Amino acid sequence: MNHSDSTSRIILYCRAGFESECAQEISAHAAGLGIFGHVRALADSGFVEYVTTSNQTDEEGLARLAQPRALIFARQALPCFALMEQLPVRDRITPILGALRERGARYSEVLVEAPDTNDGKALAPFCRSFGSALAGAMKKARLIEPAATQRLHAFFPQSDKVYLCEGDLAQSSSWPQGIPRLKFPREAPSRSTLKLDEAFLVLLDDGERERWLKPGMSAVDLGAAPGGWTYQLVRRSLRVAAIDNGPMDASLMESGLVTHVRADGFRWRPQKSVDWLVCDMVEQPRRVAALIAQWLSEGLCSYAIFNLKLPMKKRYDETRLCLDLLREALGTKADVRAKQLYHDREEITAFARKA
Missing domain, CATH: 3.40.50.150 (Vaccinia Virus protein VP39)
Structure with missing residues (x-):
């Protein structure tokens, strides 16, 4: 398993097919804040990764960069503190808990998410079951604190790869994937x-x-x-x-x-x-x-x-x-x-x- 500390990384959720616009926007937003970096984005992936190249970009700078309300094409923008790849299929929780203990933070809740794509939809059952298991393990390890000001986002673009991100409750979207799930009213004349x-x-x-x-x-x-x-x-x-x-x-x-x-x-x-x-x-x-x-x-x-x-x-x-x-x-x-x-x-x- 690969585990890279990535304190200078922002993960942005977006509509599939609009990764280029999301990348252009976060690059311009970062430059306006005096933060510079490069974008990693795959077409139709449903998310963008922005990695800063500014020397020792601090967490305050990342927090200013990760403001989804200031961004048009990003549904969610989250500072990422760990990227874990090739997670063992039989036990993903242990290495994740290790990274969380190393981080030393407490979280109000945890959201396990996948991109809003066809591949991401296939991961939905995994996200639901793993989300329950991870929340239970975090409570047992005393990593959940209702009064905490941060939410943990475990973002899985694939089942053996996770970005561990933090969402400020006052800034980030509280909806999973940054998507409000609205019910269509039957009496409304059109889906618009x-x-x-x-x-x-x-x-x-x-x-x-x-x-x-x-x-x-x-x-x-x-x-x-x-x-x-x-x-x-x-x-x-x-x-x-x-x-x-x-x-x-x-x-x-x-x-x-x-x-x-x-x-x-x-x-x-x-x-x-x-x-x-x-x-x-x-x-x-x-x-x-x-x-x-x-x-x-x-x-x-x-x-x-x-x-x-x-x-x-x-x-x-x-x-x-x-x-x-x-x-x-x-x-x-x-x-x-x-x-x-x-x-x-x-x-x-x-x-x-x-x-």
Whole structure:
């Protein structure tokens, strides 16, 4: 078995097929922090490894680098303290416990994870059973402490190879694989409803959801038909103007909270400002970004969540261009957040407000 201490390594979980964008982003993020290194990434592997080359990069520097909320294409970003390969099939726990004792830390819990890929899905039964066994062994060894501020992530890209990583409870995602497992509501008119549901969970914190999504608030849904995103607003008791030339779901219209306006989403404007603008129109991302910037800068809405459909090539460059366009239009106090959500495909979802 090979065991390498890897205190200058970050592991990033991402959507399979977006390893290149994740690698570009973490490299730019690291350079901005004065940390330099190199990326190891395999196409369609579902994760990226960033190894620093800065001399003696300390753990504080790694913690600043591993901030999934600051990254668009990473669902999770974790400092890795040990890489173990060729683990013995009959006893993986003993060497892992040895590495944990050497680390000398306590953890609030342990998550045993695999990449979000077809190969990773095949490892799901192993992750479940081994996760229970490892948690039990850690409790027995007094390595679990409910008051601890770190979570242990045992990330298995294959069954005999594990990255042992630490997730700060205040910074890292608490969902296994960084994926919120949402149930599709049977009464929703389309599966796109899960995108907005996830966006509210990922892009806003608990306090923001409570303050900014109050019953009775007003919203506009551009490109609404048949009503997947409108459904999420209605279930939170917002009043919605659904803008689309296509038909809306009948049950949504019966809610009494939806006004359907047959109009072009790029041309229609409200008579008075609204609280929320949401938009999932299939259009060039720059055109959508410019539209959102106009609504916010002119005070037509207070908050916006929207999707940017990315091109096949230079997806990272297009992402930066669109978000920079928004920040430039909204000024220095702009609050722009973006993430490639689990329910996104060739797109990212963004939140913006003029703070």
